[in-house]
Amino acid sequence: MSSISELWKISKKVYREIVFQSVLSFRTEGVLPQSPKDTRKNIESIAKNIELNIILNKVIMSFFMGFMSSFMFFSGILLKADVELAAVCGVSTILISILFMIVFMGIQTTTSFVSSRIADILIPLPLSRKDVSKIIAICFIRIFDIPLVTAVLITPIAYGLSYGSILGALIVLLSVIVTEVFALTISIILALSFYSRVVKGGGGSKFGILTRFFYMTIWIIPMFLMYMIFSIAARIPELVKYLMQKIPYALATLYPFSLGFLTSLATFQAYNPNTAILSIVSSSTYFALALYSFKWLVEKLIGIGLGSTATGSRIVAGKVFIKLEEPWLGIIKKDLRIASRSPSYFSMLIMPIIQTIVFTLSFSSVFPINLNQITIPIESIPFNLLIFPAISMLMILILPPMLLSIENVAYSYTGSLPIKRKTMIIAKIILTSIIYFISLLTMLLLFAVIAPSLLPVFIVLNGILTFSAIASIIIETVFVSKTLVQKLSSGIVYFKTIYYILIVILFLLIMMMPLITYTIIMLFTQSGFLSIAGLTIVSIAEFLVALLFLIKVK
Amino acid sequence: MSDKTAPPLLVQSLTVKYGSFTAVDNISFIVNPGEIYGLLGPNGAGKTSTLKTIIGLVQPASGRVEVFGKPISEEVAVKSMIGYVPEEVILMDSLTPREFLEFVASIRRLDKNTVNTRLEKLVSAFQLGEYFDTPIAALSKGNKQKVAIVAALLHEPQLLILDEPLIGLDAFSSKILKELIIFHAKKGGAVVFSTHIMEVAERLCTRVGIIHRGRMVGEGTVEGLRKIVKSAEGSLEEIFLKVTEQETGVQEIIRALEA
Numbered sequence: 175m176s177s178i179s180e181l182w183k184i185s186k187k188v189y190r191e192i193v194f195q196s197v198l199s200f201r202t203e204g205v206l207p208q209s210p211k212d213t214r215k216n217i218e219s220i221a222k223n224i225e226l227n228i229i230l231n232k233v234i235m236s237f238f239m240g241f242m243s244s245f246m247f248f249s250g251i252l253l254k255a256d257v258e259l260a261a262v263c264g265v266s267t268i269l270i271s272i273l274f275m276i277v278f279m280g281i282q283t284t285t286s287f288v289s290s291r292i293a294d295i296l297i298p299l300p301l302s303r304k305d306v307s308k309i310i311a312i313c314f315i316r317i318f319d320i321p322l323v324t325a326v327l328i329t330p331i332a333y334g335l336s337y338g339s340i341l342g343a344l345i346v347l348l349s350v351i352v353t354e355v356f357a358l359t360i361s362i363i364l365a366l367s368f369y370s371r372v373v374k375g376g377g378g379s380k381f382g383i384l385t386r387f388f389y390m391t392i393w394i395i396p397m398f399l400m401y402m403i404f405s406i407a408a409r410i411p412e413l414v415k416y417l418m419q420k421i422p423y424a425l426a427t428l429y430p431f432s433l434g435f436l437t438s439l440a441t442f443q444a445y446n447p448n449t450a451i452l453s454i455v456s457s458s459t460y461f462a463l464a465l466y467s468f469k470w471l472v473e474k475l476i477g478i479g480l481g482s483t484a485t486g487s488r489i490v491a492g493k494v495f496i497k498l499e500e501p502w503l504g505i506i507k508k509d510l511r512i513a514s515r516s517p518s519y520f521s522m523l524i525m526p527i528i529q530t531i532v533f534t535l536s537f538s539s540v541f542p543i544n545l546n547q548i549t550i551p552i553e554s555i556p557f558n559l560l561i562f563p564a565i566s567m568l569m570i571l572i573l574p575p576m577l578l579s580i581e582n583v584a585y586s587y588t589g590s591l592p593i594k595r596k597t598m599i600i601a602k603i604i605l606t607s608i609i610y611f612i613s614l615l616t617m618l619l620l621f622a623v624i625a626p627s628l629l630p631v632f633i634v635l636n637g638i639l640t641f642s643a644i645a646s647i648i649i650e651t652v653f654v655s656k657t658l659v660q661k662l663s664s665g666i667v668y669f670k671t672i673y674y675i676l677i678v679i680l681f682l683l684i685m686m687m688p689l690i691t692y693t694i695i696m697l698f699t700q701s702g703f704l705s706i707a708g709l710t711i712v713s714i715a716e717f718l719v720a721l722l723f724l725i726k727v728k
Numbered sequence: 729m730s731d732k733t734a735p736p737l738l739v740q741s742l743t744v745k746y747g748s749f750t751a752v753d754n755i756s757f758i759v760n761p762g763e764i765y766g767l768l769g770p771n772g773a774g775k776t777s778t779l780k781t782i783i784g785l786v787q788p789a790s791g792r793v794e795v796f797g798k799p800i801s802e803e804v805a806v807k808s809m810i811g812y813v814p815e816e817v818i819l820m821d822s823l824t825p826r827e828f829l830e831f832v833a834s835i836r837r838l839d840k841n842t843v844n845t846r847l848e849k850l851v852s853a854f855q856l857g858e859y860f861d862t863p864i865a866a867l868s869k870g871n872k873q874k875v876a877i878v879a880a881l882l883h884e885p886q887l888l889i890l891d892e893p894l895i896g897l898d899a900f901s902s903k904i905l906k907e908l909i910i911f912h913a914k915k916g917g918a919v920v921f922s923t924h925i926m927e928v929a930e931r932l933c934t935r936v937g938i939i940h941r942g943r944m945v946g947e948g949t950v951e952g953l954r955k956i957v958k959s960a961e962g963s964l965e966e967i968f969l970k971v972t973e974q975e976t977g978v979q980e981i982i983r984a985l986e987a
Contacts, residue, residue, distance in 0.1 A: 494851045494860055495844050496830040504834025508823070515822035584820045587876065590783045591835050592807035 181305060185312035188296065190225065229320075235275055236324035243268050243329045247336035256415070258442045261337060262434035263414050265346060269353045269430035272325050276318060276354060280361025287314060287365065293478065307476040314475055318358070325350050333437070342441035349433040349457075352464040356429075359467040362474055422449060427456040501593065505601035509580050522576045523609065526569040530613040533566035534620040559628075560692065563636050564685050567613060567643060571678045571685070573606040574651040596727045599651050603724070606647045614640065638706075639688060642713040645720035646684040650677065652723050688713040734797030735760050736887045736918035737782065742791035744777045744942075751777040753942035754791070759887075759918045764909060766933035767922040768968055774942040775922040776815050779891050782920070783812045795887055808836065811885035815892045815922075817876045821865035825856060825875045828864060832879045843882065850878045853904050869896040877905060888912060890921035894928060906932060926965040938968060 246264040296306045315322070329350050334343030417425050425431045426449045435453035439445050445453070499507060513519035581588065581598065614636055621629050654677065692709040695701070737759040744752035752774040759765040767775045780786040782793055784803050793799070795806045820828055833843055851857050854874040859867055864875060873896045880888065888909070894902050909919050909932060923929050929936055930950055938946040938953075946953055946967075953967050 492826075492861055494826075494848045494857055496826060496833055496847060498830070498838060498840050498843065499834045501835050501837060504831050507834075508820070508827070508831040511827055512820060512822055584818050586785065586814050586816065586818050587812075587879075588820075589785045590807060590810070590812040590814070591832065592804040593835055594804050 178308075181308050182312060184301075185309045185316065188309055189313040189316045191295075231279075232318075232320040235279060235321045239272060239275060239321060239325050240328040240332075242271060243325075243332040247332045257337075258438050258444050259415060259418075261333075261342070261438040261441055262431065264336075264434075265333070265349065265437045266414070266430045266434035268329055269349055269433060272329070272350060272353050273357045273360075273430075276321060276357035277360050277364075279318060279321065280357065280365070284314075284317065284361045284365035287317060287478075310478050311472065311475040314358075314362075322354055325354065337441050339441040342437050345433070345437040345440045348461065349430070349437065352433070352460055353430065355464040355468050355471070359471050362471060366474070423452055426452040429456075429460055432456040433460065501597050502601040502604065505593070505598060506605050509577055509601070509605060512580055512583060519576065519580065522572055525572060526567065526609050526613045527616055529569040530566050530617045531620065533562075534617050534624070559631075560635070561686075561689055563617070563632065563639055564643075564682075564689060566617060567610065567685075568678065568682060570606065570610045570613065570643065571646060571650060571681050572674055573609060574602055574647060575654045575674060575677050577602040577605060578651065578654050595655065596724075599655055599724070599727055602651050602655075603644075603648055606651070607644055610640075610643060610647065638710050638713050639685075641717035642685055642688050645713075645716035646681045648720035648724050649684060650681040652727055653681075684716060687716060734794065736763075736796055737765075737920060738792070738794040739778070739782070740792040742778065742781060742793060743789045744774070744781055744786055745789040750789075750942055752781070752788075752939075755937075755939065755942075755944045756791075757937050757944065757947060759920055761916050761918055762913050763934045764913045764919045764921070764932050766929040766936040767920060767939060768924075768926070768929055768936055769922075769939035773939040775939055776891055778939070779812075779889050779920065779922060783807070783810060783889055808883075809886045811880035811883065811888045813873070813876045813880045813890045813893045815895075817869070817872045817896075819864045819872060819875060822863060824861045824863055825867075825878075826860050828875060829879060829882065833882060836883045838883055846884070847878070847882060850881055853908075854878060854901050870898055870901070873897055874901060881908065886917055888917065888919040888921070890919065892922055892924070894923065894925060926968060 246268055293306060293310065296309060297303075301309070326347065330343040330347040333346045334340060337343075414425070414431070426435050432453045435445065435449060436457040439450050439453060498504075510523075513523045618629065618632060618636070621632050688709040691712045692705045695708040696705040699705070735758050737757075739758070740756045742752055742755045743750065755774070755778060757765070767778065769775050777786055781788050782795070782800065784800055784807060788800075795809055798805050798809075800806050820831075823831070829847065833847075851860065854877065856871065856874050856878065859871055864872060867875070873893070877893065880890070890909075893905060897905065906928070909921070913919055913934070933950070935947070935949050936953070937944055950967070
């Protein structure tokens, strides 16, 4: 048997290979140059880039966790009153956030980990099966290493410093470990389930499509809840207080609140005996569950080490028959099919809709006004209300580069197909626009419920700004298809965050141009009517210019 | 529309470079209607680069490539006339063959009324029916190859470009493909294919071109090449080794191994 340090060293190379495979194995064929010298240089630089990106993303995630822990605990202390409750809320919020962040990282990377045929490479080497499994397990830990360690170190320290309780800090430490085990287990369950779906069947029955959609939506929930938590963070103590009055015992048994109660109990010893007993018993159950999950996790990792996940099964085939579409529709159908089977693509595809829902739902916390009564004439709309539609639609700008990056999938074959560039671009614009209109409709429907009096203003405003939004989508798609498409060869968006951020910032300018015009006119003329007229003219002008761009594409 | 009087494929002074590396160096050849043209050469000789340039996957550094008189810069028109099977079959893994072929057929704007009849025949010939709804990711290498072959033949292309098409195929499918290639040529179509299997090239090809280190070192019928290398009895394999100056190397290596 090899020593742990030897296995650690081997795992470094294997981990690199997993990361590399997950990004490049079947995506860049036909994109990389093929001279021995240039290919090597190019692959080396891509590999280094990927590693750097991963480290950067891990550091950002860890920084976020550290900042959040410190912020939640120190701000909790500042509440003065109800400090016990602040501790419960602080610990619960941080635990759930750690869980979501790790699961979010996991959904982006663990499917590649599970599906990589790394065991096939390791098993023929003179290593025992146990060693192969250990290497795979270490590689799995490497995916999450910095955030896991940061959470384990920073959270208890921040709690200890804020509340001055060593026992409380120890309970936090244990709670963080429990949470991390849960998060890793969920990641592996999702990854295995996703991988088995891809290997065992893609298309097929309506039930299959429905379950796949449901399954894929689950991947998005962590992101959605993460944002919700942050947007209503200030209201969590209020919410917990309310729930404590209504369902005190249920709350004390629910993860992560039970662990929050246990920590608070260890720090202040100030709860009624029933709540205290319930939180102790339920927390002990969670500790036991974490232990069981850990064992299951190890077994699964050993299974992956033995290559037991990389098997597929054959589907009973239906009649040999294909449905033909117009080329642009064929591209859209293909994009939707690929996206619906890739967690990374799918999360991006529905992100604009999710963002709109979250922004609209948190609208009332951004604007502390009585939403049912307020009525604003469009010419005197306040600026923060004016920019709301553009900001809440920001994520739509992620779609064109994401959809174009799908064109790199199997390029060595698809590159030989007679696809007109214009057809491809139009297909991407149509799909992005459909998602835009779904987001818009969702936003208006939500406004009809939470602020019906504002609905007419938002309908008119969004009607005007839609021209600008579609213009941004068109220009962005044309621009990215000409310039950046090969840089986006990876389907795992997590590895290419920086490109996506830059693209969004660049094309957000086009989307914001009517609003900038509005502000400038308002500054100089103080006329709401002229400002709205300026906003409308610029928005429509942008749309016409974008159409010209599109017409010129060959 | 294609120019019926122009040759299916004209490659003239083609040079392909990857940075400072010259993969294809001033190669010229013509493929005529009804011809099966074999592109032979050792690994890394430049065969795949030549084929990828014809199909538009690689940009040439210089030279002229025309398909039925159309320069390859007229991408869509040229690609519409070609059926291509790549050397390493990398398809869209998460799609099933049905979904993949739907995409390919839609892009090629095939006729709704005839495509399914042809598809049924091809799928049945390559025994792919039972895998039609299995994700490509779960298919064996051979079955992936069959999906690529069906996709390449579906639109009845005038020019077939096949890069090592027999690798991974079982004996039955290999036989079917060879028969299809012959049938395609008999109907007046043209085929260019690269292979390492000399027996296949010898049996199938009307003419062969031998590429070595990016250059065309021999071209003609097998008989013609025999005369050139003065090896009247030799097989294509022997001719190939002579032309690529590897014959002595092979004997030396074998002697060294035996010793």
